[in-house]
Amino acid sequence: MAAPLARLKLLLALLIFFLSIFISNSQQLHYSEVSALRRIAKAIGKTNWDFNVDPCTGGSWTVPDPVKGPGSAVVCDCSFANGSECHIISLSIKGENLSGVLPWQFIRLKHLQQLDLSRNVINGTVPSEWSNLTLIGLHLMGNRLSGPFPEALTSITTLKNLSIEGNRFSGPIPAGIGKLVNLEALSLSANEFSGKLPSALSKLTNLIDLRISSNNFSGKIPDFVMSLNQLKKLHIQGSSMEGPIPSAISQLANLTDLRISDLRGKGSVMSDLSGMKSLRTMMLRNCSIHGNIPSYIGNMKTLKYLDLSFNNLTGEIPSTFSNLGKADFIYLTGNMLTGTIPNWILKRNKNVDISYNNFEMDNSSPTECLQGSVNMAESYSPAVDISTVPSCLKRTFPCNDHKQYRYSLHINCGGKSTVVNGTRYEQDTEERGASMLFLGSGWGFSSTGNFMDNDIDSDNYIASNASISMPNSQLYKNARLSAISLTYYGLCMLNGNYTVKLHFAEIIFTDDNTFSSLGQRLFNVYIQVINL
Numbered sequence: 001m002a003a004p005l006a007r008l009k010l011l012l013a014l015l016i017f018f019l020s021i022f023i024s025n026s027q028q029l030h031y032s033e034v035s036a037l038r039r040i041a042k043a044i045g046k047t048n049w050d051f052n053v054d055p056c057t058g059g060s061w062t063v064p065d066p067v068k069g070p071g072s073a074v075v076c077d078c079s080f081a082n083g084s085e086c087h088i089i090s091l092s093i094k095g096e097n098l099s100g101v102l103p104w105q106f107i108r109l110k111h112l113q114q115l116d117l118s119r120n121v122i123n124g125t126v127p128s129e130w131s132n133l134t135l136i137g138l139h140l141m142g143n144r145l146s147g148p149f150p151e152a153l154t155s156i157t158t159l160k161n162l163s164i165e166g167n168r169f170s171g172p173i174p175a176g177i178g179k180l181v182n183l184e185a186l187s188l189s190a191n192e193f194s195g196k197l198p199s200a201l202s203k204l205t206n207l208i209d210l211r212i213s214s215n216n217f218s219g220k221i222p223d224f225v226m227s228l229n230q231l232k233k234l235h236i237q238g239s240s241m242e243g244p245i246p247s248a249i250s251q252l253a254n255l256t257d258l259r260i261s262d263l264r265g266k267g268s269v270m271s272d273l274s275g276m277k278s279l280r281t282m283m284l285r286n287c288s289i290h291g292n293i294p295s296y297i298g299n300m301k302t303l304k305y306l307d308l309s310f311n312n313l314t315g316e317i318p319s320t321f322s323n324l325g326k327a328d329f330i331y332l333t334g335n336m337l338t339g340t341i342p343n344w345i346l347k348r349n350k351n352v353d354i355s356y357n358n359f360e361m362d363n364s365s366p367t368e369c370l371q372g373s374v375n376m377a378e379s380y381s382p383a384v385d386i387s388t389v390p391s392c393l394k395r396t397f398p399c400n401d402h403k404q405y406r407y408s409l410h411i412n413c414g415g416k417s418t419v420v421n422g423t424r425y426e427q428d429t430e431e432r433g434a435s436m437l438f439l440g441s442g443w444g445f446s447s448t449g450n451f452m453d454n455d456i457d458s459d460n461y462i463a464s465n466a467s468i469s470m471p472n473s474q475l476y477k478n479a480r481l482s483a484i485s486l487t488y489y490g491l492c493m494l495n496g497n498y499t500v501k502l503h504f505a506e507i508i509f510t511d512d513n514t515f516s517s518l519g520q521r522l523f524n525v526y527i528q529v530i531n532l
């Protein structure tokens with residue numbers, strides 16, 4: 001009879017042992033989620049999670065991100081089963097350069113509401129199993145995900161916030177996106193999406209923030225944007241769509257931030273935006289808008305940023321513009337505006353760029369091309385400028401001494417003066433650039449535009465990378481940056497045939513497997529002759 005007793009004792013001991021494990025394990029992450037985390041860690045190469053520590057206790061599981069917010073964080077809800085069971089409700093791993101693919105095991109985190117994997121280098125696509133997630137926020141911004149728009153995402157109907165910005169997704173946006181009726185914020189920007197926007201987008205009537213910039217869409221900006229009348233932010237920059245801007249846009253009365261640029265195709269007069277009483281940012285750049293600038297814009301007292309550059313606007317700058325006291329940046333560059341340059345513009349202590357227009361001159365017209373932060377390079381009608389009054393470029397640097405004429409010009413853009421192969425490259429280190437005309441000795445530049453959304457108060461218009469190593473690296477370590485347009489002028493050049501050499505090096509995007517390698521550049525170069 002000794003044996004059963006011993007067995008009973010053992011059983012009791014085991015029971016007590018398990019009980020004690022159970023008790024000491026109370027308030028811990030559910031075991032199924034711990035094993036899911038192990039699979040997830042393996043799939044994306046996350047090696048610094050310490051599985052000896054309970055993920056819900058924080059510790060090594062929540063480490064700060066030096067760039068923005070927490071780098072990696074786990075948030076648990078431990079109110080399950082009367083406070084004895086924890087589940088992950090939020091998981092973020094941002095800016096850690098993790099590669100690999102998105103594992104399906106995320107669906108084992110049954111209570112996950114927020115997932116943020118921004119700024120890694122994860123490739124592949126979103127697994128179809130994810131359709132069972134009940135996420136509220138999903139941020140996959142800044143990775144290398146590719147292929148068509150992931151169909152699984154269209155089933156996560158709980159989503160309020162979805163960002164797949166800055167990946168390599170391509171092809172059309174599926175009509176299924178219309179199922180995501182709870183969406184408040186959607187960013188599809190900076191991918192390679194194409195085709196027409198599906199009309200199903202009009203079902204997303206809770207959208208507050210819609211961003212579809214930098215894609216290869218076709219067709220017009222659809223009229224149905226007007227059904228998205230809760231929108232506060234709408235960004236359609238460089239998305240390859242066709243004009244004109246639909247007049248229906250006037251119904252988006254709650255907009256605070258409207259950005260449309262680089263529309264192809266037909267132009268139109270300016271849509272009626274007079275109902276947008278809360279606009280802080282208005283960018284309608286290069287949208288083939290013709291006709292006059294409506295005077296109500298000057299009465300939009302909330303405007304901080306106004307960009308109507310590179311349109312075909314005519315007529316005078318409305319006098320109401322003198323009311324735009326809050327606007328830190330006004331860009332009317334590259335239009336066909338006439339009349340005289342209003343005096344209040346010159347008295348503003350803020351950036352105004354009215355370069356490349358057709359203004360007329362009178363006795364009170366400014367004689368310099370730059371006054372304070374007002375850039376007026378080539379702002380007068382060419383007829384006026386050449387025939388009756390000397391160009392201010394010419395006046396500032398009169399080339400009347402024949403020794404100043406030359407056959408060659410070399411500039412070290414953004415850098416110091418340097419000699420390469422026996423040729424001197426001119427120093428180009430002027431720090432301003434939002435609405436700037438710089439005139440050096442026989443050359444100059446006109447720069448327009450500030451960088452938005454970079455969380456930097458004072459923009460830097462020179463990029464530097466001291467660790468560039470290549471022949472003549474002193475020409476490449478620095479570069480001039482410009483947000484809208486940059487023109488270099490070679491003045492006092494003698495007539496003849498010239499060879500123009502532009503030296504490029506990528507000094508910001510890295511060529512490795514980190515998120516700093518994500519990005520691409522597209523730019524136009526024009527070479528023109530103007531006879532001053």
Ligand SMILES: *[C@@H]1O[C@H](CO)[C@@H](O)[C@H](O)[C@H]1NC(C)=O
Nearest residue numbers: 078079080081082083084085
């Ligand atoms: C939870 O606790 C309450 C009161 O403490 C109790 O009435 C209830 O039965 C418990 N439920 C479970 C699932 O343990």
Ligand SMILES: *[C@@H]1O[C@H](CO)[C@@H](O)[C@H](O)[C@H]1NC(C)=O
Nearest residue numbers: 095096097510514515516517
């Ligand atoms: C990721 O890469 C960037 C540069 O490419 C680097 O600055 C950053 O420290 C890296 N982050 C981690 C967590 O390694």
Ligand SMILES: *[C@@H]1O[C@H](CO)[C@@H](O)[C@H](O)[C@H]1NC(C)=O
Nearest residue numbers: 099100101122123124125146
């Ligand atoms: C993802 O990256 C790995 C390693 O760099 C590569 O072998 C694989 O082909 C990539 N997959 C896709 C879909 O790009």
Ligand SMILES: *[C@@H]1O[C@H](CO)[C@@H](O)[C@H](O)[C@H]1NC(C)=O
Nearest residue numbers: 104107128129130131132133
């Ligand atoms: C998704 O949920 C459905 C319904 O609950 C279920 O039938 C299916 O097996 C689930 N899919 C996965 C991959 O878990």
Ligand SMILES: *[C@@H]1O[C@H](CO)[C@@H](O)[C@H](O)[C@H]1NC(C)=O
Nearest residue numbers: 137160161162184185208209
């Ligand atoms: C969406 O997420 C971003 C980043 O976490 C946040 O800044 C934004 O406020 C969210 N938007 C909405 C509508 O919840």
Ligand SMILES: *[C@@H]1O[C@H](CO)[C@@H](O)[C@H](O)[C@H]1NC(C)=O
Nearest residue numbers: 192194195215216217218240
């Ligand atoms: C954009 O789409 C057009 C067709 O609509 C195509 O011809 C063009 O090559 C695409 N451009 C890019 C950069 O993918």
Ligand SMILES: *[C@@H]1O[C@H](CO)[C@@H](O)[C@H](O)[C@H]1NC(C)=O
Nearest residue numbers: 228229230231251252253254
């Ligand atoms: C604008 O916002 C207000 C308050 O946030 C809201 O009541 C209204 O429905 C919104 N839409 C329009 C079109 O005014």
Ligand SMILES: *[C@@H]1O[C@H](CO)[C@@H](O)[C@H](O)[C@H]1NC(C)=O
Nearest residue numbers: 240261262263264286310524
């Ligand atoms: C205006 O947009 C068109 C179409 O996207 C583009 O080809 C052109 O270069 C842009 N012009 C300027 C001045 O940015």
Ligand SMILES: *[C@@H]1O[C@H](CO)[C@@H](O)[C@H](O)[C@H]1NC(C)=O
Nearest residue numbers: 266267268288289290311312
């Ligand atoms: C805008 O003006 C340019 C040059 O003056 C002209 O080539 C272009 O056709 C005009 N576009 C529209 C839409 O009026």
Ligand SMILES: *[C@@H]1O[C@H](CO)[C@@H](O)[C@H](O)[C@H]1NC(C)=O
Nearest residue numbers: 420421423471472475501503
């Ligand atoms: C300097 O001369 C070398 C050798 O002829 C040539 O390879 C290099 O491109 C030149 N550099 C510049 C900036 O012209």
Ligand SMILES: *[C@@H]1O[C@H](CO)[C@@H](O)[C@H](O)[C@H]1NC(C)=O
Nearest residue numbers: 407493494495496497498499
């Ligand atoms: C410039 O080049 C063209 C074509 O090569 C030639 O016909 C012309 O004479 C050259 N002009 C000068 C001033 O050298």
Ligand SMILES: *[C@@H]1O[C@H](CO)[C@@H](O)[C@H](O)[C@H]1NC(C)=O
Nearest residue numbers: 465467468506507508509510
């Ligand atoms: C500078 O350039 C080097 C070489 O291209 C690159 O490895 C490095 O990441 C760059 N540094 C920064 C801060 O961009």
